Amino acid sequence: MPGDPAQMMLGQNEDSEQLAIVKKKYGFDQPKTIQYLYYLNDLSPLSFHSKTKTDYTFLRANKYKFTSLFTVRNTTLVVKWPYLRESFAKQGKKVSAVLSETLPNTFVLAISAIIIALLLGLTLGVVSALYKDSFLDKAIQILSTLGMSIPSFFSAILFAWFFGYVLHKYTHLEMTGSLFELDDFGEHVNMKWKNLILPAIVLGIRPLAVVIQLMRNSLLEILNQDYIRTARAKGLSEFQIIKNHAIKNALNPVVTAISGWFASMLAGAVFVEYIFGWNGLGKEIVNALNTLDLPVIMGSVLVIALLFIIINIIVDLIYVWLDPKVKLE
Numbered sequence: 001m002p003g004d005p006a007q008m009m010l011g012q013n014e015d016s017e018q019l020a021i022v023k024k025k026y027g028f029d030q031p032k033t034i035q036y037l038y039y040l041n042d043l044s045p046l047s048f049h050s051k052t053k054t055d056y057t058f059l060r061a062n063k064y065k066f067t068s069l070f071t072v073r074n075t076t077l078v079v080k081w082p083y084l085r086e087s088f089a090k091q092g093k094k095v096s097a098v099l100s101e102t103l104p105n106t107f108v109l110a111i112s113a114i115i116i117a118l119l120l121g122l123t124l125g126v127v128s129a130l131y132k133d134s135f136l137d138k139a140i141q142i143l144s145t146l147g148m149s150i151p152s153f154f155s156a157i158l159f160a161w162f163f164g165y166v167l168h169k170y171t172h173l174e175m176t177g178s179l180f181e182l183d184d185f186g187e188h189v190n191m192k193w194k195n196l197i198l199p200a201i202v203l204g205i206r207p208l209a210v211v212i213q214l215m216r217n218s219l220l221e222i223l224n225q226d227y228i229r230t231a232r233a234k235g236l237s238e239f240q241i242i243k244n245h246a247i248k249n250a251l252n253p254v255v256t257a258i259s260g261w262f263a264s265m266l267a268g269a270v271f272v273e274y275i276f277g278w279n280g281l282g283k284e285i286v287n288a289l290n291t292l293d294l295p296v297i298m299g300s301v302l303v304i305a306l307l308f309i310i311i312n313i314i315v316d317l318i319y320v321w322l323d324p325k326v327k328l329e
Contacts, residue, residue, distance in 0.1 A: 004028070006019050010022060024056075030056070038057070045081070047080060048076070048078075049066075064080050065080065065081075066080035083096075084295065084298075087288075087293055088291070088292070088294065095299035098284065098296055099296075103281050103303070105180075106265070107266065109203060109265070109269065110266050110269070112196055112203075113203035114262050116201060117207040117210075117211050117258070117261070120211075121212045121215060122247075124140050126216075126219060127140065128140040129216045141212075141213075143209075144208075144209040146209075147205045147206060147208055147212075148206060148210065152203070152269070152272055156199070156202045156272050159201065159202050160276060161175070176275075177277060178192070179191060179278075195276075195278075199269075199272050199273070206261075214254050218253050218254065219247070231245055259312065259315040262311060266311075269282050270285060270286055274286050281304075
C-alpha cells in the first residue's frame with residue numbers, strides 16, 4: 001500500500017509527536033511480520049495480553065471484553081470475541097460496528113434477489129422443459145441468455161434510468177435510495193421498501209437466468225429416467241409425476257448454483273449497491289477502497305470468507321434432505 005497508514009489517518013494535521021503516538025497505538029512501528037502476528041492475536045478467540053503498559057497487546061486490552069484464563073510471567077491468555085480493529089476513516093469506529101450497519105442491508109437485498117430468481121427461475125425452467133422446442137421454450141431461452149449476457153452495472157443503470165426516471169410518474173420509484181433513510185428534516189429514520197424493488201430485480205437477473213437453464217436441463221434429464229417411466233406405467237398423472245418425483249430430484253444442481261450466487265451477493269453486490277445508493281457491504285467496500293481504509297477492507301474479506309463457509313455447510317445439509325442417497329458421513 002502506498003504511503004504510511006499513520007500519516008493517512010492524521011492527514012495534513014500530522015506532526016512527528018502525533019505520528020509516533022498513532023504508530024505505537026496501532027503497532028505500525030513494528031516490522032510487518034510482527035504486525036501480522038498482532039492482527040492474528042486480535043482475531044483469535046484465544047489471545048495473549050502483555051502486562052507491560054507500553055506493549056501493543058496491553059493497549060488493546062481495553063477495546064473488548066475478555067476473560068482471563070491463566071498468566072505466565074508477564075503474559076495472560078484470555079478468551080474474547082474476534083476483534084476486527086477500528087476504521088481509519090471513521091474516527092476510530094469499530095469495524096464490527098461498520099459491518100453490523102451494512103451487512104443486514106445486503107442480507108435483505110440478497111435474500112430478495114434470490115427469492116425472485118428462485119420463484120421465477122423454477123417456474124420458467126419447468127415450463128421450458130415441459131414445452132421443449134416450442135416457441136415458448138425458445139422465448140424463455142432467449143431471455144435467459146440475455147440475462148446472463150448483460151453485465152450487472154449496465155442493467156443497473158438501465159433499470160434505474162428507465163423505471164426510476166422515465167417512468168417515475170407511474171412507478172413512483174427512485175433512481176437511488178436505501179432501505180433506511182432520514183426524513184426531510186433529518187430527525188427520523190424511515191423504512192423505504194420501494195427502494196428495494198429495482199436493486200433486487202437487477203441483482204436477481206443473472207441467478208434467474210442460471211436457475212432457468214439448470215432447472216430445464218436437469219428436469220429433462222430426470223424425465224428420461226427409468227423410475228419416471230415406471231410412474232407413468234402405474235397410471236400417475238403427469239402433474240403428480242412432476243410434483244412428487246421429478247422436481248425434487250432436479251433441484252440438486254439448482255441448490256449448488258444458488259448457494260454460490262447467494263454467497264457472492266452477500267460478499268457485496270458492489271455495482272448494484274453503488275449505482276442504486278444501497279447502503280450495503282458492497283458499497284462500504286468501495287468506499288473503504290477509495291479511502292484506503294484497510295481494517296474495513298480486511299474485516300469485510302474475513303466476514304465474506306466466513307459466510308461462504310457457513311453457506312457451503314448449509315448446502316451440504318440440504319443435499320442430505322433432497323437426496324437420501326447422500327449420507328452425512
